[in-house]
Amino acid sequence: MKLHEYQSKLIFAKYGIPIPKGRVAATAQEARHIAEELGGRVVIKSQVLVGGRGKAGGIKLAKNPEEAEQLATQILEMEIKSLPVRKVLVDEAAAIESEIYFSITNDRAKKKPVMIASSAGGIEIEEVAAQTPEKIIQIHIDPLLGLRDYQARDLAASIDLPRDHWKEFGRIAQALWQIYHETDATLAEINPLVITKEKKLLALDGKMIIDDNALFRHPDLAEMRDLDEEAPEETTARKYGLSYIKLDGNIGCMVNGAGLAMTSMDIVKLFGGEPANFLDIGGGASHEKVAAAMRIILSDPNVRAILLNIFGGITRCDEVARGILAAMDEVKPKIPMVVRLVGTNAEEGRKLLADAKMITAETLADAAKKAVAAVGKTASTRIPVMQESVVPVGAPPAKNHQKNRSVR
Amino acid sequence: MSILVNRNTRVLVQGITGNEGLFHSEQMIQYGTQVAAGVTPGKGGEWVLGGKIPVFDSVKLAMEATGVNTSVIFVPARFAADAMFEATDAGIPLIVCITEGVPVQDMMQVRNYLDQKKVRLVGPNCPGLLTPGESKVGIIPGNIASAGNIGVVSRSGTLTYEVLYALALAGMGASTCVGIGGDPINGTNFIDVLELFEHDPQTEKIVLIGEIGGTDEDRAAEYIAANLTKPVVAFIAGQTAPPGKRMGHAGAIIEGSAGTAADKIKALESAGVKIAKHPEEIPLLLK
Structure with missing residues (x-):
């Protein structure tokens, strides 16, 4: 779960990391009031959960409250990477002398948290990492020991931080480690951490991502989730414990297991179709959960056919069939459905669906081909698909795919 | 064995x-x-x-x-x-x-x-271990797999069942199937299992099932090129998945652009591994 900049910085402040004075505003008037309170120059910063806000024009400097209101009006009307801006952070402008990059994240290859710092902070940090990797310093932290003070000192020395700042940097480093550890963050990032003209360290921008799996022990953080920033279907999906990502195609997919769900999408594409979504119903799904999944898929107007691929293990195919029937009864979809049930209680599941006029398939490739063909029949422009009769069972599909292309 | x-x-x-x-x-x-x-x-x-x-x-x-x-x-x-x-x-x-x-x-x-x-x-987040005909420790449905000489190692759950099932339909069997789990931090990894299969006399060929994210498949590819004598067939899930949600700048600094299916396939192919386009193609490539 991503946190907004203003949310991240409030957490920083709670742990004693210095941040600029400022507050979040939902209207331009509020932004003006905050600017009046702060006095002097302020920065108006769009609060959306994507990177590249500055480059998109979502971060502006205002000289006075009037300008703050004017710029906030502009920014609040913007969309950044197709996300509408709903809030702006109004921060006191800082007099910057230099910018540092500073973060902690998980290094999955090393199985340890890693603290990263660079004297070349700011928006071009990824460029720096690619062009001059020697300017990026990484120190791995033993998760059983935590960050040791000497490691923070080493980091400060490695990025040539003036000695006057080492103590303060050490305190900020310990605070960032505490934040990362105590909030179950997968990322706690300050970019930039600036040295001001007044020779103080100040966290000008913050980004945090919290491990969704750990939210059970952080109800306060779970409440910070911004539902406006995700598609409504994704919110519904999470409520039911489903994992759903909307895509641009027209074949709705419902599968158990993330790997198999991705594979089903891959095969749809391999046979010339376009998946409308990724949807993993997880292990041991109940019929209520399956029905919810079905409703989510059908709420996408682009969906022309549905591919259901269930390989029962913990998941029981008869339970899935009951969910499908319940959802169909309610939504009465008019689009073709291709169903493949294998594994635990598959026979019972197939019997339940026997009267539901569904297209059945034995293998995954067969199911994908039939779904692509079904869309071809309903779509106005026919999508080229392999002819069923051309494909002997067990033949290498890639070869057939090629053959079909040359025929076309 | x-x-x-x-x-x-x-x-x-x-x-x-x-x-x-x-x-x-x-x-x-x-x-x-x-x-x-x-x-x-x-x-x-x-x-x-x-x-x-x-x-x-x-x-x-x-x-x-x-x-x-x-x-x-x-x-x-x-x-x-x-x-x-x-x-x-x-x-x-x-x-x-x-x-x-x-x-x-x-x-x-x-x-x-x-x-x-x-x-x-x-593991965690894995289906466990299955040595067909002998023992299963975990949740892999036992009836879909038969005993044989193919070592199977996978990061996925149900996709592993799909592969075992495809092998069984083609008349092939597994020596042992190891589901190592799909979490970012886990225990046993691909290389550990590849090493075990290489030294297991019953295992003649190996199937590796990976997916997008992380760099475990890339490291497995290096290991295969340097150490393995047994043939390996691989399938990587997520070839059409949309680009993953980025973990801020830090993720990019740590992992660079690695982690896509295309990268993993390229790395494995250059190590001499045959890549299946979908799970049902795996038995054909093992022949």
Whole structure:
């Protein structure tokens, strides 16, 4: 779960990391009031959960409250990477002398948290990492020991931080480690951490991502989730414990297991179709959960056919069939459905669906081909698909795919 | 021969009185696995599954009483790390954690602790281990796989079943199937299992099932090129997945642009691995 900049910085402040004075505003008037309170120059910063806000024009400097209101009006009307801006952070402008990059994240290859710092902070940090990797310093932290003070000192020395700042940097480093550890963050990032003209360290921008799996022990953080920033279907999906990502195609997919769900999408594409979504119903799904999944898929107007691929293990195919029937009864979809049930209680599941006029398939490739063909029949422009009769069972599909292309 | 589990494996089930623990213990017993004991703190002294399996309060007590040598964990995610620490401290040499959704910082602590001990962890968030015809430790449906000479190692769950099923339909069987789990931080990795298969006389060919994210497949590719004599066929899921959600700048700095299916396929191909376009193509490439 991503946190907004203003949310991240409030957490920083709670742990004693210095941040600029400022507050979040939902209207331009509020932004003006905050600017009046702060006095002097302020920065108006769009609060959306994507990177590249500055480059998109979502971060502006205002000289006075009037300008703050004017710029906030502009920014609040913007969309950044197709996300509408709903809030702006109004921060006191800082007099910057230099910018540092500073973060902690998980290094999955090393199985340890890693603290990263660079004297070349700011928006071009990824460029720096690619062009001059020697300017990026990484120190791995033993998760059983935590960050040791000497490691923070080493980091400060490695990025040539003036000695006057080492103590303060050490305190900020310990605070960032505490934040990362105590909030179950997968990322706690300050970019930039600036040295001001007044020779103080100040966290000008913050980004945090919290491990969704750990939210059970952080109800306060779970409440910070911004539902406006995700598609409504994704919110519904999470409520039911489903994992759903909307895509641009027209074949709705419902599968158990993330790997198999991705594979089903891959095969749809391999046979010339376009998946409308990724949807993993997880292990041991109940019929209520399956029905919810079905409703989510059908709420996408682009969906022309549905591919259901269930390989029962913990998941029981008869339970899935009951969910499908319940959802169909309610939504009465008019689009073709291709169903493949294998594994635990598959026979019972197939019997339940026997009267539901569904297209059945034995293998995954067969199911994908039939779904692509079904869309071809309903779509106005026919999508080229392999002819069923051309494909002997067990033949290498890639070869057939090629053959079909040359025929076309 | 096989790797990691065989007919002599004596299994302890942590979380045996929960729904999943109980259901899958029964499935394992039906398959022929020697399930010798269970642990549920507070329920020591009870007997489950028709009075056949004793329940203990702790792993240590269960081990002393029954001589188990492998533990399979079904406890809820919030207790999973503790269960892994407990099994480790009790001296269980092989731990298989089925539990899904373990917080990643818990796993970093577990993994770093385990690395100091002589303990092998498989998982978490994995389907477990299956040596067809001998023993299954975990949740892989036993009836879909037959015994044979193909070693299977996978990061996925149901996709693994799909592959075992495709092998069985083609008349092929597995020596052992190892589901290493899809979490960012886990125990046993591809290289560990490849090494075991390379030295297992029953295993003649290897199937590797990977997916997008991380760099484990890339490292496996390097290992294969340098160390493996047995042929490997691979499938990578997520070739059409939209670009993953980026972890801020730090993720890009740590992992660069690695982690896409295309990158992994390229790395594996250059190590001489044959790549299947979909799971049902795997048996054809093994011939």
